[in-house]
Amino acid sequence: MSHNGVQTESQRTALVVVAHHRTDSLTAHIGRRTVAQLEAAGYRIDFLDLHAEGFDPRMNIEDQPDWGNREKPYSDEAQAHMQRVLAADIVVAVFPVYWMSVPAVLKGWIDRVWNYGFAYGRSKPRLAGKRMLWLGLGGIAGDDAALPAMQEALDGQLNAGIAYYCGFSHSMVGLLPDAEERPQRLDAAGNLNIGDAISGIERDDHYVEFDRKAAGFVEEFLAADRVPA
Template sequence: MPHTLLVTTHPRPDSLTAQTSAHLHARIKDGGGTVDVLDLYAEEFDPRLTPVDEPDWADREKRYSPEVRAHMERIEAADDIIVVFPVWWFGPPAVLKGWIERVWNYGFAYGRSRPRLAGKRMRWLGLAGGSSADYHEAGLDTAIDTQLRVGISEFCGITDAEVHLVHDTELSGIPEASRPDRVRKILSAAQAVLDVRD
């Protein structure tokens, strides 16, 4: 059974993002898989890159900070990496971006002829307030896909990578009575990231 690193990032535990992560967590466990939940806000992950974690292009064996090394171990232990995040400014939130910048570091995630992370599967799941039509018209769906799948996963040797966007997740504009049904639809759409297991 695969082991999943489920990364989630949102300041509010009652957010749609958190509900979606919890839903996926339950589905993976139902399927018999093991899950390591990495909640970047709850764990108070510091996204700021400091000199100790700055890549040294002359030394790919550089020993990074203990915090970063512990995160690297969690990535290494995973067969699957699923990242659930709200789309902010048409990209990942700063805390998630900082996790990539600090942890997906030179010598670990890239910079070797045999990528260490090759063979893992990666799924990015973004919750977007905007509609699919608006994203498509502006080319933003392609932009996010290229940034995350090509620019991060494939750059690090993870060829089995997909970006999924669930749209219309801004619930404040719809009547309260309609919200539970909308949440159910969002959770059901989010499950597409797990389809690869069926």
């Protein structure tokens, strides 16, 4: 957990959750840039690298919801993560898009931590008023015909199916296509066509633009947060 900068009474906390198994991945890179951007905006950071912290995404008996007891004490691990969510004003998840969804480690974190009695199942949600940004990195090309369907799937799952259901006041999906060095597109017959890898100045320019788009989503999200209710 990282708490950088001078904390003041009015300083907000951002929980930044990275879901990737490699620290040298583009996902981890965007996670680090997002942390820096949020710190520059005045946020106190709680950085959660799910793989580095050894989070087990598998549901277990201790964390299985008890529909007859919303006050059920869940496992120590789940309870510790619940406190981190409660302490945050905003939550930012950075992840690679797998099958038009989130990776298993992030889905398992939600399954085990955003549990009945904590994140939902109350007339007044404990997470009410919090805001959520989902930054998803996709290997899909930006001009692929399937991109709108991917955006729609993520919006439905993450904004409506999770954040809205848990009482978040605002949730936004920032989908970042063109994450791969070799462009990937499906043709009309469903065949995957992989192009040549970009290199040199073209590659540098590509990822400068990728970083710019990611930062743009963060700024858009923060701008919405600054609008008076």
